[in-house]
Amino acid sequence: MSRYPALTIFDAVKKFGWPEPGSPIISRELLLGDACNARCVFCCAKDLQEKAVWLPESLIRERIDKWASEGAWLVTFSGGEVTLYPGLEKISAYAKKRGFKSVQILTNGLKLRDYDYVRRLADAGIDEVKISLHGTDAATHDWLMQVPGAFDNAFIATENLNRAGIKASFNFAVTSRNYMQMPLFARLAGSRLGVTGFCFMFSFYSGGMLEEAGGLGVKYSAAVPYLRLALRYMKVKNIVIESKMLSNFVPCVAPELTNLMSDWGFSGPEAVSKVGIGGKVREVKESYPERKTRLPSCAGCVYADRCYGPDSGYVKIYGGSEFIPHYKEEKNFPYKTLYP
Numbered sequence: 001m002s003r004y005p006a007l008t009i010f011d012a013v014k015k016f017g018w019p020e021p022g023s024p025i026i027s028r029e030l031l032l033g034d035a036c037n038a039r040c041v042f043c044c045a046k047d048l049q050e051k052a053v054w055l056p057e058s059l060i061r062e063r064i065d066k067w068a069s070e071g072a073w074l075v076t077f078s079g080g081e082v083t084l085y086p087g088l089e090k091i092s093a094y095a096k097k098r099g100f101k102s103v104q105i106l107t108n109g110l111k112l113r114d115y116d117y118v119r120r121l122a123d124a125g126i127d128e129v130k131i132s133l134h135g136t137d138a139a140t141h142d143w144l145m146q147v148p149g150a151f152d153n154a155f156i157a158t159e160n161l162n163r164a165g166i167k168a169s170f171n172f173a174v175t176s177r178n179y180m181q182m183p184l185f186a187r188l189a190g191s192r193l194g195v196t197g198f199c200f201m202f203s204f205y206s207g208g209m210l211e212e213a214g215g216l217g218v219k220y221s222a223a224v225p226y227l228r229l230a231l232r233y234m235k236v237k238n239i240v241i242e243s244k245m246l247s248n249f250v251p252c253v254a255p256e257l258t259n260l261m262s263d264w265g266f267s268g269p270e271a272v273s274k275v276g277i278g279g280k281v282r283e284v285k286e287s288y289p290e291r292k293t294r295l296p297s298c299a300g301c302v303y304a305d306r307c308y309g310p311d312s313g314y315v316k317i318y319g320g321s322e323f324i325p326h327y328k329e330e331k332n333f334p335y336k337t338l339y340p
Helices: 009-016 046-051 057-069 088-097 115-123 138-145 150-164 179-192 207-211 220-236 255-260 296-300 312-318
Strands: 027-031 074-078 102-107 128-132 167-174 199-202 274-277 280-283
Touching: 009 167, 027 057, 057 088, 074 088, 088 102, 088 115, 115 150, 128 150, 138 150, 150 167, 167 179, 179 220, 199 220, 220 255
Parallel strands: 027 074, 027 274, 074 102, 102 128, 128 167, 167 199
Antiparallel strands: 274 280
16 A cells, blocks of 8 residues: 555664564653644643643753663653654754664654655654554544544655654544444554554543543443454454553453553553653653542452552543453453563
């Protein structure tokens, strides 16, 4: 489908010197600001976009210096929309200079239709880009982003990344408009585009998602069967799972997929990853509990000492009946990740 083949994870390890599969991911993420050029209806930071300011470059450099000294090898710049940050190329080059093996950005991809811009990002040392792609057709994705042409733009952006030698990947936010598309998305991304490392992100019920919950909300019990179909397709087609690819899921909704969940509890390397928001830096395990809630039923669960519990906004809308405690820890996982 593309004139330029997508970089695989194995290509990236060889080209960029990333640690070999099996190595722990020691990562840091820095949110540069909340300004955005899309208006995603589910955005949890929707009310922050109009008053957004960027972090000063001096603070960003301080963070990069400290994190490099802590041995982190992956840094992710996010937003808002990170490509609007005027000094993105400069700070990316600085992160590479300070020894980060990988510099990643999370983006809606709108600016990446400009190949010259993508080429500059590559020259600055950015080696992986995760594009927001929330549907397998223009009607779904364009509506969720509220940007006509965004779906077609994502394909142009992916082509430009492939051409520039940057590893492309996707983030897919699960809503009522697209949850049944998850198997089709696995086919589109993994088989047609040859892209791996994509993530399914169950939406946080705050900001725009909370406002639009009546039209956008979907229960875990409805979405998980389609997630299972997507994963089954990936296994049949030998589409590799690079690392933990399920965000805002909890073990009790799909215990056999616990090893694919990235942010459900206090244990694991991702729990001590650090995220910089504004002037504060916190470990992931310090920031997630304020968005989550522990239910009475959680007390008897085998994961009770580690799990944050489900999203509090979700529970306010749908209640807690889906979250049934498990008394035996899952050990047999049908799907494996290349990186733990």
